[in-house]
Amino acid sequence: GQQVMQIPQYQHVQEGEDFTTYCNSSTTLSNIQWYKQRPGGHPVFLIQLVKSGEVKKQKRLTFQFGEAKKNSSLHITATQTTDVGTYFCAGRASGTYKYIFGTGTRLKVLA
Amino acid sequence: NAGVTQTPKFRVLKTGQSMTLLCAQDMNHEYMYWYRQDPGMGLRLIHYSVGEGTTAKGEVPDGYNVSRLKKQNFLLGLESAAPSQTSVYFCASSYSLTGDNSPLHFGNGTRLTVT
Numbered sequence: 001g002q003q004v005m006q007i008p009q010y011q012h013v014q015e016g017e018d019f020t021t022y023c024n025s026s027t028t029l030s031n032i033q034w035y036k037q038r039p040g041g042h043p044v045f046l047i048q049l050v051k052s053g054e055v056k057k058q059k060r061l062t063f064q065f066g067e068a069k070k071n072s073s074l075h076i077t078a079t080q081t082t083d084v085g086t087y088f089c090a091g092r093a094s095g096t097y098k099y100i101f102g103t104g105t106r107l108k109v110l111a
Numbered sequence: 112n113a114g115v116t117q118t119p120k121f122r123v124l125k126t127g128q129s130m131t132l133l134c135a136q137d138m139n140h141e142y143m144y145w146y147r148q149d150p151g152m153g154l155r156l157i158h159y160s161v162g163e164g165t166t167a168k169g170e171v172p173d174g175y176n177v178s179r180l181k182k183q184n185f186l187l188g189l190e191s192a193a194p195s196q197t198s199v200y201f202c203a204s205s206y207s208l209t210g211d212n213s214p215l216h217f218g219n220g221t222r223l224t225v226t
Contacts, residue, residue, distance in 0.1 A: 001170065009151065033214060042201060043154070045214035088153060090215070097142065097161050097208060098169060099215060103153035 002027045002093050006102030014110050019076040021105035023089035030094040032072045034063060037104075038085045046074075046087075079109045113137050117202050117218035124192040124225045132187040132221050134202030142205045143185040144169075144215065145177060147198040154201065160185055192225045199223075 003026040013019050023032070031050045035043035047056055049065035049072060056063045062075045072089055086106045090099040115136045124130055134143065141162050146154040156169030158177040166177045174196060176188045185204075189196060200221045206212035 006153070031209060031213070035215075042217040042219055043203075043215070044217070048213060050209070090154075092208065097167070098156055098159050099144070100156060100170065101146070101154040103151065 002100050004089060004091050004100045004102040006089055006105055008105055009103065010106045012108045012110060013079050015081060016078050019079050019107055021074050021087050023072045023102050025070045025091045027093045029069050029091040032065060032089055032091045034074055035088045035090060036085050037088065043088060081109050081111055083107060084109050115202055115204055115216050115218040117221050119221060121222050124223065126193060126225060128192050129190050132200055134185045134218060136183055136204040138204065138206065140204035140206050142208065143179065144203045145187045146201045146203065148201060149198050194225045197223060197225045
């Protein structure tokens with residue numbers, strides 16, 4: 001079945017440093033979504049990527065979708081303490097109705 | 112709007128007991144999902160539904176059953192709870208699979224402990 005791997009599992013950075021998490025799917029995706037979960041909270045939608053090679057930006061966050069639509073990345077520039085949380089990718093394979101989540105990357109930002 | 116509401120918020124069960132988790136959404140969403148979240152495992156899909164009266168198996172369906180008799184409600188049942196089902200359960204819903212209405216809206220979760 002479809003599998004979505006995400007690395008790294010954990011990342012500790014000093015405030016102001018950059019951060020990147022990578023997502024790889026075993027199957028070609030129709031679309032991929034990114035979510036953020038704060039400690040004790042529920043996942044909250046960040047963005048969706050649909051097109052091959054697509055790049056989207058939200059302030060300090062940059063999201064990329066690979067050319068083959070099997071991988072994606074989230075890059076945060078100059079991290080802040082408010083970026084703390086776990087970031088998940090969720091991919092939906094073509095012809096399916098289900099979103100399979102990656103294992104998540106837990107980000108800690110040291111002030 | 113309340114969004115996605117899950118009940119109960121917390122529950123402790125003994126091995127072998129049964130229970131039902133309720134998910135209710137007031138956004139007229141077609142698609143509903145049940146996930147479980149365990150440390151280091153991310154969110155794993157248990158069952159999902161693409162509309163009223165339909166259900167389908169996800170990645171980890173064993174030991175769970177679901178029903179979607181009404182469009183707004185998606186119930187997750189544990190017939191005979193096991194310690195391995197100790198987890199945080201999240202319900203999510205979306206209006207469509209693609210486009211601007213495809214993001215998943217999550218409930219606040221149910222923390223279940225099976226002793």
